[in-house]
Amino acid sequence: MDALSRIKQLGMPRRNDELWTFFPVSRIPAPEFPDACACEEDFAEEKDFAALLPVAQNARALKRAIADGESEMALIKCNNDFGRTILDIGKQAKASIEILDNKIPHPVCAERFDVNVGEGADVEIFFANPANELPLAFRHFRITQAAGSSVRFSSIERGNGIARVSIDAFLNAPGAKFEIRTLNMLGGNSESHHRLHIYHNAPETTSVQLSRNLLDGSSRASYDGSVIVGNGCTKAFSSQLVNTILLSEDSSVSVKPVLKIYHDDVECTHGNTVGELDAEQMFYLVSRGIPKEVAKKMLMASFAKETFYPLPDSPAKKRLLQVLENG
Amino acid sequence: MLSIKNLKASIEDGTQILKGINLEVKPGEVHAIMGPNGSGKSTLSKVIMGHPAYHVDGGSVELDGKNLLDMEISERANSGLFISTQYPTEIPGVNNVEFLKMALNSKRAFLGQPEIGDDEFKKLIDEKMALLEMDERYRDRGVNDGYSGGEKKRNEILQMAILDPEVSFLDETDSGLDIDALRIVANGINHIMGPEKAVILVTHYQRLLDYVKPTYVHVLRHGKIILSGGPELALKLEEQGYDWIEEK
Numbered sequence: 001m002d003a004l005s006r007i008k009q010l011g012m013p014r015r016n017d018e019l020w021t022f023f024p025v026s027r028i029p030a031p032e033f034p035d036a037c038a039c040e041e042d043f044a045e046e047k048d049f050a051a052l053l054p055v056a057q058n059a060r061a062l063k064r065a066i067a068d069g070e071s072e073m074a075l076i077k078c079n080n081d082f083g084r085t086i087l088d089i090g091k092q093a094k095a096s097i098e099i100l101d102n103k104i105p106h107p108v109c110a111e112r113f114d115v116n117v118g119e120g121a122d123v124e125i126f127f128a129n130p131a132n133e134l135p136l137a138f139r140h141f142r143i144t145q146a147a148g149s150s151v152r153f154s155s156i157e158r159g160n161g162i163a164r165v166s167i168d169a170f171l172n173a174p175g176a177k178f179e180i181r182t183l184n185m186l187g188g189n190s191e192s193h194h195r196l197h198i199y200h201n202a203p204e205t206t207s208v209q210l211s212r213n214l215l216d217g218s219s220r221a222s223y224d225g226s227v228i229v230g231n232g233c234t235k236a237f238s239s240q241l242v243n244t245i246l247l248s249e250d251s252s253v254s255v256k257p258v259l260k261i262y263h264d265d266v267e268c269t270h271g272n273t274v275g276e277l278d279a280e281q282m283f284y285l286v287s288r289g290i291p292k293e294v295a296k297k298m299l300m301a302s303f304a305k306e307t308f309y310p311l312p313d314s315p316a317k318k319r320l321l322q323v324l325e326n327g
Numbered sequence: 328m329l330s331i332k333n334l335k336a337s338i339e340d341g342t343q344i345l346k347g348i349n350l351e352v353k354p355g356e357v358h359a360i361m362g363p364n365g366s367g368k369s370t371l372s373k374v375i376m377g378h379p380a381y382h383v384d385g386g387s388v389e390l391d392g393k394n395l396l397d398m399e400i401s402e403r404a405n406s407g408l409f410i411s412t413q414y415p416t417e418i419p420g421v422n423n424v425e426f427l428k429m430a431l432n433s434k435r436a437f438l439g440q441p442e443i444g445d446d447e448f449k450k451l452i453d454e455k456m457a458l459l460e461m462d463e464r465y466r467d468r469g470v471n472d473g474y475s476g477g478e479k480k481r482n483e484i485l486q487m488a489i490l491d492p493e494v495s496f497l498d499e500t501d502s503g504l505d506i507d508a509l510r511i512v513a514n515g516i517n518h519i520m521g522p523e524k525a526v527i528l529v530t531h532y533q534r535l536l537d538y539v540k541p542t543y544v545h546v547l548r549h550g551k552i553i554l555s556g557g558p559e560l561a562l563k564l565e566e567q568g569y570d571w572i573e574e575k
Contacts (some may be wrong), residue, residue: 279379284416284470287376287432287484289404289437298429302420302469309420 001044003055004037013049020049022254023164023193027136029108034058050138050166053110055084061086066093068118073315074098080287081103081106081201084114091118091146096315101129102137110138119146119173126154126316128323129188135161140168147173154308154316156323157192164194166273171205179208185221186251193222200229200236200266207237211243212307215251223257226258226271233263240270243279245303277303328409328525329355329494336408339459344370346550352494355522359536359561360529362547363569368529370452371547372410372496375401390494404430407493409501411483413529420471423482424452426470427489434490441504447454455488459515476503484515491519498525501535533565546572 001009012029013020031053038058045054066072067089076085077100089095103108117123125141137159142149157163165297169178185190189210197208213221227238244253257270267310285295311317329352336345346369352358362368374381377400388395395403417424432442445449449505456465459481471479480500487495497516501509516539521527526537536544536558544560545552546569554560554572 066463067370280416283376283378283400284418285399285421285430286427287404287410288426288490289401289433290430290432292399292431294429295401298421298426299418302418302422306420 001042001092002037003032003039003043003046003052006046007049007052007056008033008041010047010049011050019166019195019224021049021256022220022224024162024191024327027162031108037181037242039161046123047066048166048168048304050110050139050164051112051140051142053083053138054112054140057082057110059084059110059112063170066086066090066095068264070094072096075100078102078111079104079107081109083109083111085111086114087116088116088181089117089121089123089149091127092120093118093123094121095123097123097125098315098319099127099139100304101127101135102134105133105135108136108138113139113141115141115143115146115151117143117149117151117216120148122150123146124152124154124311124314124316126152126320128156129158131162134163137161137163138166138185139164139286140166143167143169143178145169145171145173145178147177148175149173150177151179152311152314152316153178153182154311154320157321158183159186159192160188162191162193162196164193167197169196169198169207171198171202171207173199173202174204176202177206177208178196180210181307181311182211182223183304184211184213184221186214186221188217189218191220194222194224196225198225198227198238200227201234202230202236203232203234203236205233207239209238209240210307211242212303212305213242213253215244218248218250220254222256222278223252224254224256224258228260229266229268232248233252234261234265236266236268238266238268242272243318244272244274244305245300246274247300248278260273328352328391329527330389330390331375332387334371334388337383337384337526338381344550345374347386348547348550348552350527350545350552352513352525352527354525356525356542356572357520357539358525358527359541359544360527360547360552361531361561361564366548369413369498369552371406372412372498372529375457375496376400376408376410387480401433402437404490404492405434408496409487409492410492410496411480411487411488411498413499415471415479415483415500417472417474419472421470423470424466425569427452427486430486431489443572455485458488458518460511461485477505477508480504481508481512481515484512484519488515490521491524494525494527495519496529497532498529500528501530501532509534509536519534526560533561536561548572563567 013025061084065088071094073096331350334348337343546554
């Protein structure tokens with residue numbers, strides 16, 4: 001079944017669809033679709049509207065391959081309303097991929113990334129967008145990982161509109177590791193929603209999720225993270241942690257951890273904290289003469305930067321911290 | 328210099344911790360406050376600095392004639408008050424040196440002085456770190472982040488040295504210090520101390536007072552200063568504890 005047929009079959013997202021529980025689905029305008037789908041891939045199993053949308057809209061696919069053992073840094077610009085990128089990362093290759101923000105204010109934009117990661121490859125994918133004017137933005141990632149591969153996904157969301165990032169990560173062979181670090185710094189009426197499905201399909205696979213939110217004004221964030229550990233996946237490890245600081249009365253966060261574990265010998269954890277800026281840290285800073293507003297900014301910056309400190313020294317870490325340093 | 332009169336303060340549930348503290352501190356003086364656990368020693372420094380967990384029920388605290396209790400916390404600090412708490416707060420992600428520079432420049436801005444230049448600040452911090460025999464690790468780490476108890480105390484004295492306050496209230500600065508570190512920290516305090524400044528030390532032990540000689544020793548119990556004396560009082564407390572005061 002092609003993407004167009006599948007998306008018509010699924011219909012528009014609804015709140016009672018568990019993939020869209022926290023998303024303001026009424027804000028998605030009914031799209032106009034082309035007469036025929038140019039892509040012949042089978043999407044019969046795909047359930048996420050956002051994953052299908054760019055393909056159903058016949059977005060031109062950018063295909064890129066990084067050969068075995070090669071090392072490459074890449075920038076991907078997404079300026080069309082609908083875009084698709086297919087990346088094949090070779091065995092033992094190293095790739096640092098920054099996704100640049102869509103600078104054209106389309107009413108709706110949707111991007112899909114298919115990332116196939118070869119054995120032993122090391123990949124970082126990141127975006128640290130400046131605040132943009134996109135009212136509604138979808139980004140979907142489908143990541144498949146071979147044995148011993150490592151993917152680090154890091155992002156900063158500071159948009160003014162509504163953003164949704166959905167990720168399906170498939171850890172298909174032993175030693176595969178997927179790590180995601182997201183930071184939402186939102187104000188006004190902006191919203192940022194993350195929906196993840198991480199499939200541990202092999203023994204000794206690892207996934208680490210850290211999501212941090214600094215929410216001001218009437219902003220909203222959600223994190224809907226599912227980890228599925230398959231039968232026979234001995235020594236699988238998964239952790240999920242969501243930390244939120246609410247800076248205003250009207251900001252809010254929704255968190256839904258889902259663990260589906262079909263094997264005994266695994267370690268899976270999840271945690272969620274919501275609070276305000278630490279009162280003792282605030283007292284310490286102001287008791288050294290630092291004005292309250294400055295101290296507040298220092299603590300917010302500290303909370304934000306901590307999201308990315310554990311990353312290895314790399315272009316992603318440098319860029320993300322630089323963005324936070326420069327405000 | 329620092330004048331505390333009939334200071335009363337309570338915590339959120341209404342329990343009164345300070346029940347009428349009176350203390351006069353003049354320039355050049357070192358005051359040691361001793362007392363059993365739970366007597367209100369740590370509360371006193373936090374109340375003077377304006378910690379939000381405490382409510383002032385009455386009394387006054389003046390520094391050079393200005394009522395500290397009417398000031399914002401940062402104003403109290405920039406007016407010349409420094410407190411070091413028993414358990415210094417960790418702030419990961421805020422670089423220790425950048426924090427120190429920010430604090431110093433906040434004070435300079437408050438006093439109408441220009442910001443300190445990079446070279447001048449480096450010279451200042453190099454000098455103070457050498458005084459306290461602190462190694463380079465302190466520069467790159469977050470404020471107190473992952474420090475041992477002794478390292479945190481040393482870092483507190485570094486801040487005191489950089490900010491050069493008029494009155495420093497040091498709460499159990501000697502706890503967590505080994506003998507060498509105690510000597511170094513005490514030397515640091517003595518170096519910073521001068522005829523225009525004053526230090527209030529909260530301690531349980533005589534050993535810090537062997538290095539930093541007190542002008543007066545006070546016993547705080549049940550939220551009040553119940554006895555004051557000279558340095559000999561600390562020696563007597565070390566030998567006999569506190570019960571004899573109650574009996575007396």
